[in-house]
Amino acid sequence: MRKYSIFIVILILLAGGCSQGGGSETELTISAAASMTASLTELTEMFEEEYPDIHISYNYGGSGSLRKQIEQGAPVDIFLSASSVDYEKLADQDSVDNGKAILTNQLVLIKPKEGDIASLNDFMAGNQVMAIGTPDAVPAGSYAEEALQELDVWEQLEEQSRLIYTKDVTQVLTLVKEGAADVGIVYASDVNDEKDVTVVQTFDSSLHSPIEYYIAALQSEEKEEGVEQAKDAFCQFISSEAANEVFENNGFQPVE
Missing domain, CATH: 3.40.190.10 (Periplasmic binding protein-like II)
Known part of the structure; x- marks a missing residue:
């Protein structure tokens, strides 16, 4: 009986230890124009401090190359494009859940x-x-x-x-x-x-054509609730006053 009681106590302690760890971490994969690297490095630290259960992985490059990777099936949750053309090509293919212009440049x-x-x-x-x-x-x-x-x-x-x-x-x-x-x-x-x-x-x-940066939350075949919520959180954060201040400090201008 004593051994059985000790076994129950151990199970309770283990269960308590697991519950203290919080929810599982959600991974967001973002493909972003290389020109946004400095700003996003700063913003990611701010975002993950506010949302500690969301971790972001970036893939930087030219927007055209990133768009082609997405078209070829690369597992990307959010696309940050320095080109309206690349954004619109994905939108025309019904690959974009929602999106908008967020920044301008010179x-x-x-x-x-x-x-x-x-x-x-x-x-x-x-x-x-x-x-x-x-x-x-x-x-x-x-x-x-x-x-x-x-x-x-x-x-x-x-x-x-x-x-x-x-x-x-x-x-x-x-x-x-x-x-x-x-x-x-x-x-x-x-x-x-x-x-x-x-x-x-x-x-x-x-x-030249207007230089506008777009954010696109991309469609996914299997919509996981945690990922969808993380995408929404990041899209809202990227247009916040705090984010705009970081972008302006790095030489961008927010879209009015």
């Missing part, structure tokens, strides 16, 4: 801190090279192509093989910082805290 020409180029015209007069995102896969590269075409210099740069194409804006920054490219075109937010590059000029927004 396009800038940058050079290494010690670089000599004073303007785009100055660059065009020489034989240096420019790094941009691959237009078909990187929205910043697509916007750059539009702006350079409007300025009537795109064909000249292509004919003279003066363009270096990259997988995302982060690689553009790296090439410029390391001196492997004399100039590059990125978003204003990308150089917000960069000390090794200098903005040469900001492109007029009339030269």
Whole structure:
């Protein structure tokens, strides 16, 4: 009888220990434009402090490449796109549960801190090279192509093989910082805290399509209640005043 009583006590203690651990953790997988890395790193810490049972894993890259991964079946819960085109392509395929535009940005020409180029015209007069995102896969590269075409210099740069194409804006920054490219075109937010590059000029927004960032909660075949609630929580958080303040500090502007 004594052994039986001890056994019951052990079971009660074990049950109590399990209940103290709280609910199981929910995993959110988010594919996000590389230009959002710094902001999302800061925001994730804030979000997970508010929602300790939700853990976020990010996949960063060019929005076009990320969209193609989703189309091919990559298990993604939320898509943060730097391009309305990539967002709309998924929406047209009924892959988006809900979504909206949340941020805007500007396009800038940058050079290494010690670089000599004073303007785009100055660059065009020489034989240096420019790094941009691959237009078909990187929205910043697509916007750059539009702006350079409007300025009537795109064909000249292509004919003279003066363009270096990259997988995302982060690689553009790296090439410029390391001196492997004399100039590059990125978003204003990308150089917000960069000390090794200098903005040469900001492109007029009339030269390219509107730069808008979208958030999309994606459809899933099996809707798990915990995941759906986590998606809703993150989508609400990303549009909060606290999140907008972080984005603005990093060079973005919230959509009105």
